[in-house]
Amino acid sequence: MTFRQFAFNNVLRNKRLYIAYFLSSMFTVMVFFTFAIFAFHPVFSGGSINQNALMGMAAAGGIIYVFSFFFVLYSMSSFLQSRKKEFGLLMTLGASNKQIRLMVFLENILIGFFATVGGILLGLLFAKAILLLAENVLIISESLHFYFPTLAIVVTFSSFLFLFICISIFVSFILRTNKLVDLIKGDKQSKGEPKASIFLSILAALLLIAGYGTALYVKGIFVVYAMIPVIVVVTLGTYLFFTQLSVYVIRRLKRNKAIFWRKTNMLLFSDLSFRMKDNARTFFMVAIISTVAFSAIGALYGLQSYLTNGIKEANPYSMTYIPWLDDSEDVIEKDLRTINTLLQEERIEATMEVIDLNYYEISEQNDRQLIVRASDYNRFAALIGETELDPEEHEAFVVEQSEGIIGQGRKASEVLMNANVPLDNGQQLQPSRVVESKVLSETNGYYVVNDSIVDLLGAPGRSDMTAVWKAEEGQTEQLIEVGRTLQEQLEYKVFPIDYSLYEINKAYGPILFIGLFIGIVFFVSAGSFLYFRLFTDLDEEKQKFRSIVKIGLTQSELKKVVTRQIAILFFSPIVVALIHGFVALTALSHMFDYDLTVESSLVLGCFAIIQVIYFLIVQFFYVNQVERTM
Structure with missing residues (x-):
């Protein structure tokens, strides 16, 4: 051997x-x-x-x-x-x-x-x-x-x-x-x-x-x-x-x-x-x-x-559209038609809601603050199954996201609850309660008021348009394809959640x-x-x-x-x-x-x-x- x-x-x-x-x-x-x-x-x-x-x-x-x-x-x-x-x-x-x-x-x-x-x-x-x-x-x-x-x-x-x-x-x-x-x-x-x-x-x-x-x-x-x-x-x-x-x-x-x-x-x-x-x-x-x-x-x-x-928690909608500040109404209408056409071509069943987000000057110290009428809020809340709000005539609700930190470790509600909403008739709306919600993505928080009070707020300092779509369950693959196409055509105006998660x-x-x-x-x-x-x-x-x-x-x-x-x-x-x-x-x-x-x-x-x-x-x-x- x-x-x-x-x-x-x-x-x-x-x-x-x-x-x-x-x-x-x-x-x-x-x-x-x-x-x-x-x-x-x-x-x-x-x-x-x-x-x-x-x-x-x-x-x-x-x-x-x-x-x-x-x-x-x-x-x-x-x-x-x-x-x-x-x-x-x-x-x-x-x-x-x-x-x-x-x-x-x-x-x-x-x-x-x-x-x-x-x-x-x-x-x-x-x-x-x-x-x-x-x-x-x-x-x-x-x-x-x-x-x-x-x-x-x-x-x-x-x-x-x-x-x-x-x-x-x-x-x-x-x-x-x-x-x-x-x-x-x-x-x-x-x-x-x-x-x-x-x-x-x-x-x-x-x-x-x-x-x-x-x-x-x-x-x-x-x-x-x-x-x-x-x-x-x-x-x-x-x-x-x-x-x-x-x-x-x-x-x-x-x-x-x-x-x-x-x-x-x-x-x-x-x-x-x-x-x-x-x-x-x-x-x-x-x-x-x-x-x-x-x-x-x-x-x-x-x-x-x-x-x-x-991302899912902060964006409950299937798609969110926010136009550029200098976009004309014709451009916005064209963009919305493009989105709806793609959804129809892919046979995606989705509900669309549009809102004008109006920002008002409520004090000299504060920046413009978003104030939403209750009917608009409830339309969006119903879309994602959130609880609807019904404020009284002289009442305002403070709404914030659960992670709504706005600076120096303060929550949005801590600032908004200490500020009153002035009306044109000399009266003021006193915030009465805080609601945590993801209906609208506004990190600084916002007020929800009764519809009858909105006309007394005066002219808004700024108004932004936003459109959202909520699709039925089981359409993820089609939504990813639509999201990819929209990202190519409309760039950063559209945020398609399913495509973003895919990426x-x-x-x-x-x-x-x-x-x-x-x-x-x-x-x-x-x-x-x-x-x-x-x-x-x-x-x-x-x-x-x-x-x-x-x-x-x-x-x-x-x-x-x-x-x-x-x-x-x-x-x-x-x-x-x-x-x-x-x-x-x-x-x-x-x-x-x-x-x-x-x-x-x-x-x-x-x-x-x-x-x-x-x-x-x-x-x-x-x-x-x-x-x-x-």
Whole structure:
């Protein structure tokens, strides 16, 4: 058997550990290859939005590639830790340091080569489905047809082959620093009872409480100012939580006889403190990486919801027409005919309302103020299902939008309620109540008065004409086409809400799509870290449970103990990451003053479900591996 065959057989014999490394690497290659397919697709040869998507995908590919370097490095290092004894035996049998390093180099190159080829083949297999998905998410008018991505294959293969060669050389280089006695002893060396500092444990709790409290307390622009300090405090608190506080809590539980001596808790807690201490850095890394994934995807999804829903709230009509100030009546009539003709051609059922917005001088200090007769207001209110207003003859209602801030943090109602409306007969209208409404988009607020009073207001200082259309539900596609045509013909006179939302989603689609892929890569990598740490100790766990079974541990008790251990180790960093993500997204909602509960729950819930499914799969194979040795 040649040395190359020996290295190849080593990979096959250790396929249980290598399979996660191989599949995770292959998935990373596939994602990078997918971005390469997009980047070199013929559709992305021109256009501003397409160029933005191209630049974003190139940046995302760079992020994935850099992250892949550290991921592969960590994966390989974790795998080598479990093979210390094997290396020691080989050196005892006469293998030199150079041969050991060469063996590790060949093994890693072998895995890297097949992972790269497998990722490219898998990417080609699902390329058409991913292109169809991207076509809808990115909202691209052209079809992303399938093509054979020769350049993408070359770039992906050369990039990842170079990455695996660099990692193999680096790992082979650091391997020679181990001493033979350490390699022979391997995991037999006593680690001693894990200890935790009370001071550092308390500090961990205080840091997390302070970070969470600050993030949840600050609002508006202060969220940005507090972001960096909170991230630093919570990150340090997370590290101390896993290295100190968790170990301290487990030791306290072990001292509680009622808990420690209950059923199989002795087996659970006796080993748990060791494993928490050994895996503290892994858990910290998984928690932080998962938090980044949760927060990034949640923030992108929440921001899209904030933008689209904000526009819908501020613009309840399907289309709004506002002519230029110097437009003549003939121009306005021509524009209205153009709009109505397009609606008829597309067979869009829509109701039209027109209003003259009259602005009056109500005081020397105030600018001209919009005053609307009740009948006009009620026509528009009926169009969108708002409550109609019926002010008395000498009464005025102040109407404002819920977000009607006019300057220096004051709401429009605070100004209008303190100003009276003068009439020509010397009397004044006293504002009596405030109504929040989106019937008319006037950020400075306005008055609604009885129709009989309007003639006593005198001549308006300015009069603007506005027309709106409210279409029936289920006509979105036709409205988008009409909106696109009107934007070309009437420029900025018309605001078609459906077309505007379409353009926003089209521009935002690449950002959301890229963020989603990067987040998934981070999350899958975090799960792979847990898999590596779990299966690294499998041989030791088999030996331990084999001994315990001999003294009376039943098969059901064994399965219960193993499952509880896996669950605690598997979900500890994820639960911490979910809490971090929830706090981060809540702070984001405070910054925009917009409720992101639904968006946060959807994102975090989806990741939690994925993690549960991942746990069930890992638990099934892990328990089977342990039970086979009994």
